[in-house]
Amino acid sequence: MEPKANWKMNKSDRYKKGWEKLKEVDGEAGERVIESLKDIAPDFADLLIEFPFGDIYSRPGLDLKSREIAVVAALTALGNATPQLKVHIHGAFNVGCTKQEVVEVIMQMAVYAGFPAALNGLFAAKEVFEEREENES
Amino acid sequence: MEPKANWKMNKSDRYKKGWEKLKEVDGEAGERVIESLKDIAPDFADLLIEFPFGDIYSRPGLDLKSREIAVVAALTALGNATPQLKVHIHGAFNVGCTKQEVVEVIMQMAVYAGFPAALNGLFAAKEVFEEREENES
Amino acid sequence: MEPKANWKMNKSDRYKKGWEKLKEVDGEAGERVIESLKDIAPDFADLLIEFPFGDIYSRPGLDLKSREIAVVAALTALGNATPQLKVHIHGAFNVGCTKQEVVEVIMQMAVYAGFPAALNGLFAAKEVFEEREENES
């Protein structure tokens, strides 16, 4: 009878599921992205939680490690989204990838998107590796 | 003492290793690509066997299934290499991916490269699925 | 009490809103896209209705004509999604653009993405104009 309220409750479900998945995959780096959107496009922060994480990452049929391998590969190949690539290299670690696996995925992109794309991917990975070492020590 | 002969033998090693890997990953579709280059750029056929397959796919540190997930993701995202995407969807099956996994990888690209890229990836997958069903029956 | 059922009802709301918007914007061409996904990735058909049309096109703050101008511009510039560009040239007409406006948007892309992208956009537009003339006569 009150579709508006119903919709809110339901939005809440996708949102909550997405938020949990975002924290699991992207960790703090993902939360910072959401935070940075609050004053410019708060609705986009909601959509980012709901669609990619609530709708896509939450799907069965492909494990999270394979999903992050796919994303690191694609962002390396596209070569025009370095901040997001770094978030997802963190993500790859968060869901169980090793350093070697991340490096191999990026190196493989030399074949499909050229050496500059792979080089810039490796330099992004280097920064992420250093960030994580600093945090661990 | 005969570097030329030595080089040939050695080229032969990378080439042979690459050729085995190409057949393992890309199967007949890969062999057709090599064949199609023979009259326009035979050296490129050699380089395609030696570098991507002899040097990259043969590396340890990342299993072939993950490599093909990375490639299907990247080619879907780039969106400008449909024939190669189809070869690597075949490749994904050849190294153990399921139909569902291939579909999930491509769907995930909607988040990172947009819905048109994912749609065109799914249409390419549909053609590959139909080709494989025809061959099986 | 039954979140599953609630979720379905709620999904139905976004879905129904999205479906109406898809029909308004993309018309029959959009419905054919949805239809073509049914056997390969039916969930993707749902997501395509829910996120782009239910979540994005349904937002206030930008009229549909401006949204279609943005989409025709972007797909012309990217240059790797001709089928979707054609659907959205139809869409531009459906929400009130004139033939001249569509041509001007595409021509402007010569400045931002180069003459080949603009040329291929114009050839796609030509096909759409011919399809619409055939249907009208």
Next chain:
Amino acid sequence: MEPKANWKMNKSDRYKKGWEKLKEVDGEAGERVIESLKDIAPDFADLLIEFPFGDIYSRPGLDLKSREIAVVAALTALGNATPQLKVHIHGAFNVGCTKQEVVEVIMQMAVYAGFPAALNGLFAAKEVFEEREENES
């Protein structure tokens, strides 16, 4: 009789028309681009005034607001020209777009070019909004 002089006079016409349009659309940000080219490629500064602004922006058939919506959309989607995107977000304001309209155009690109492209577009917009607020206060 003096084609050279005639050509100069005529170049002057396209140039002057383009220069007026550049100032109207891009404002000071556009003038800075022209200035920055003077020592590396002064002829390119002329061509930039003559073709995009003298030939394209000056055309009838599409209002300036729609032209800037198209450009902000395309540059967000391409994702590899952030300085120019910022110039044209300024441009969108200069020809009458609201903050909300700019944000909606960029958000819509999540559907057609992926979330990373839209995110980076929103971050560019955020910088432009801050620059304009500083100048106004």
Next chain:
Amino acid sequence: MEPKANWKMNKSDRYKKGWEKLKEVDGEAGERVIESLKDIAPDFADLLIEFPFGDIYSRPGLDLKSREIAVVAALTALGNATPQLKVHIHGAFNVGCTKQEVVEVIMQMAVYAGFPAALNGLFAAKEVFEEREENES
């Protein structure tokens, strides 16, 4: 006193210079592009003659052969404008490139844009080579 008439005369100069250059570089393939625009966007046909060919190709400082090498490289790397790549492979021949030089330029793109881009460039070259052999025999 009559800027309009003056402008027309002057446009005629750029147009004529561009038309001669278009015929020299792109030959019949270029003329067909112009022809194909007549009913959809005749003004764009004029701009295509005036800016790329009248303003850019006519510039001193880089020989036509180097210009065509640059264009074949760029269109191979972008990978989303096959018809234009084919026109410019014809163009490369028209201004003095050999078959081997064209093949080497395209092969080099494997390093900078990946093997799929180079492969699709070679397949486009193969079609052009066959077209030219047919015309010669």
Next chain:
Amino acid sequence: MEPKANWKMNKSDRYKKGWEKLKEVDGEAGERVIESLKDIAPDFADLLIEFPFGDIYSRPGLDLKSREIAVVAALTALGNATPQLKVHIHGAFNVGCTKQEVVEVIMQMAVYAGFPAALNGLFAAKEVFEEREENES
């Protein structure tokens, strides 16, 4: 009998040939790239020397100046690899291009990849020109 040792010797040949070519083309800028890979992906440093420089740049059939024109064109057009573009603008000078030729190649990309790509290419060239003037003085 010892394929491993044989392979090393042979790898050494491609590697040495590639290393000489890398120094000839890219000079110190290229050596710095190799150096920067040592701790993140040393194997990729080897592959970068062996395939692009040992296999491709060492081929007959296209002079080094034309190869660098092709690479500067492609990286300007792709627009997502500025560090590599700068290395190859240095490379273009190293193999005999003039400042004017480099500027013309980049300006030509305005036609094929749009004005933003050409502008960003010119700004990269400006930085390289300044670096070289500083080193010369």
